[in-house]
Amino acid sequence: MLFGSGEIYFAMLLSYLLMFLIAVFAGFFGALVGIGGGIVIVPALSVIFHLPIHTAIAASIVSVIATSIAGARSYVDQQITNVRLGMFLEISTTLGALLGALIGVMVRGWVLALTFAALVFYMAIISFRTRKTEDKMIRAGVYGEGVSSDTISLSLRLAGNYHDAAMQTEVNYMATRTVEGSLISSFAGIASGMLGVGGGIIKVAAMNSLMGIPMKVAVATSKFMIGVTAAISAVVYFIAGGINFYVVAPVALGTMLGATLGSAVMNKLRSRVIKTIFFVLMLYLGYQMLARGLSSGFGINLPGTL
Numbered sequence: 654m655l656f657g658s659g660e661i662y663f664a665m666l667l668s669y670l671l672m673f674l675i676a677v678f679a680g681f682f683g684a685l686v687g688i689g690g691g692i693v694i695v696p697a698l699s700v701i702f703h704l705p706i707h708t709a710i711a712a713s714i715v716s717v718i719a720t721s722i723a724g725a726r727s728y729v730d731q732q733i734t735n736v737r738l739g740m741f742l743e744i745s746t747t748l749g750a751l752l753g754a755l756i757g758v759m760v761r762g763w764v765l766a767l768t769f770a771a772l773v774f775y776m777a778i779i780s781f782r783t784r785k786t787e788d789k790m791i792r793a794g795v796y797g798e799g800v801s802s803d804t805i806s807l808s809l810r811l812a813g814n815y816h817d818a819a820m821q822t823e824v825n826y827m828a829t830r831t832v833e834g835s836l837i838s839s840f841a842g843i844a845s846g847m848l849g850v851g852g853g854i855i856k857v858a859a860m861n862s863l864m865g866i867p868m869k870v871a872v873a874t875s876k877f878m879i880g881v882t883a884a885i886s887a888v889v890y891f892i893a894g895g896i897n898f899y900v901v902a903p904v905a906l907g908t909m910l911g912a913t914l915g916s917a918v919m920n921k922l923r924s925r926v927i928k929t930i931f932f933v934l935m936l937y938l939g940y941q942m943l944a945r946g947l948s949s950g951f952g953i954n955l956p957g958t959l
Contacts, residue, residue: 668702673903675701676716680911684724685919686931687875688853689717689883690908692938704900711890712900714883719905720912721880727916728873733815735870738828738860739877741809745835746852746878749842763950765843766942772840773939776858777932784928787868791817791924797826800865805831815870818920826867834864853879854938857931868924868931876916 675697679690691713698709728734790796802812811828828834837859841852853875860871890896919927944955 669899669903672698672702672900673907676904676907677911677914679716680720680723680908680913681915681918682911682930683720683853683908684876684912684915685872685922685927686854686934687857687872687879688934689713689879690720690911691717692934694904694908698900698904704897707890707895708897708900711887711895712897712904714887714890715896715901716904716908717883718880718887720908721876721883723909724912724916725873725877725880727913728876728919731815731873731916731920733870733873733920734877735811735813735828735866735874736877737809738811738813738866739874741811741831742835742838742856742860742874743878743881745838746842746856747881749839749852752839752843761950763946763948766946766949769840770939770942770946772837772855773858773935773942776855776862777935777939779862780858780928780935781932783862784925784932787924787928788820791820791822791824791867794822796824796867797865800827800829802827803829803831813870815867816920817867817869819923824867826865826870829865830863834859837863854931854935858935868927869920872919872927876912 676690676694679693679697682688682693683690691710694713694716695706695709698704698712699706704712725734729736787796790798806812806828809831811831812826814823814825816822817824838852838856841855841859856878857868857871857875860866860874861868866874887896940955947953947955
């Protein structure tokens, strides 16, 4: 009897250790591309450990707060994060998330899923096409030349600079197309509120591809933003009693460790490497959203979906 109990405890210990290791990978990966890591954690908890999807999502949301604290703090210390830009876009994202929750009963989810997939694929193509351009412009010291800040950007002083460790140079940049960037951030919030997907990947793409923000600054600023949004959702799950602390503990600790390691590595990588990783991630997320929309709207099931 005691031996049987010991085997159970040992199996539980191995499960928690595996959760921790998966969370370390998710935190590290998320720190490189500016997302919370839920795209790894939620499928892992629900498929590998057979946890209820709401338990997995709740653990993922708490882990996003943990990874945001660890990664965002490191990026702020490295002076890569554009705090003003993050707060500006977070207003749009939060309003979008609230709007998504309100219109969720009126708009069919598959319509938004297909729209979201189209936007992600479009952003992925732009990111892939420009993956080498940013490094070349930074190396030549001409990044941001010929770009004019708009009125909102000038008023809010959204321009900035950072030290690129990979290129060993200071990079100055200006923010432009703030209205377009704000609108896409709102859409990311709407999609998050209605479909339960993270908006970090869309915000990174919007900042980099539309607003002229360097990829590394976009990643760092996204890490700063996602913790604010996740904190609101975490409160809701906590009140509803949906947080399993035995699951949250190893996942949160793992993502914090992974995010700390990832944030230490990110600035040492070339922008094209980060953009390539980002491109693959966007293709994966876009495919999942496309599959969800086709399945819900037309009954078409694509292979390889979660």
